[in-house]
Amino acid sequence: MKTESKIGARRAFSLMEVMLAIGVFFLGAFAILSLVSSSLENARRLRRPIVDASPVAGYLLLTNKLIEGEYKVELSEFQGDAYRGYWVTYDVQEVKTNKLFQVDFIVQSPARGRPVVSKMSTLYFKPQSPAGSLDGATIRR
Numbered sequence: 001m002k003t004e005s006k007i008g009a010r011r012a013f014s015l016m017e018v019m020l021a022i023g024v025f026f027l028g029a030f031a032i033l034s035l036v037s038s039s040l041e042n043a044r045r046l047r048r049p050i051v052d053a054s055p056v057a058g059y060l061l062l063t064n065k066l067i068e069g070e071y072k073v074e075l076s077e078f079q080g081d082a083y084r085g086y087w088v089t090y091d092v093q094e095v096k097t098n099k100l101f102q103v104d105f106i107v108q109s110p111a112r113g114r115p116v117v118s119k120m121s122t123l124y125f126k127p128q129s130p131a132g133s134l135d136g137a138t139i140r141r
Contacts, residue, residue, distance in 0.1 A: 085110025094132030
């Protein structure tokens, strides 16, 4: 009569099971590293100031009159010292005789050569504005 001891019978993991476990582990590790990397990149982006002409456009929206011409203003006047050296050039043109104005904004960086950072164009209806080029007035340049 044969007696087998269950204590002596051991079952080991096969090579396939071990490779599958290692693969799942590395898949999870790389997913976590990817999340950490993207969150560090997002944190770096938050440190850089977002530069666009929206503060100047908002200021023009609050005014009652627009006069055709080209104007230049430093962005730090609207946003503070973090934006020192950024210049916004905006060109006001009357596009319809009913006092509809188009304003084109160009933001330039303080870096050498003053590269363009962003561009934006908006329309404003300002009925209290003086006569524009479409009404026979001359443009200020």
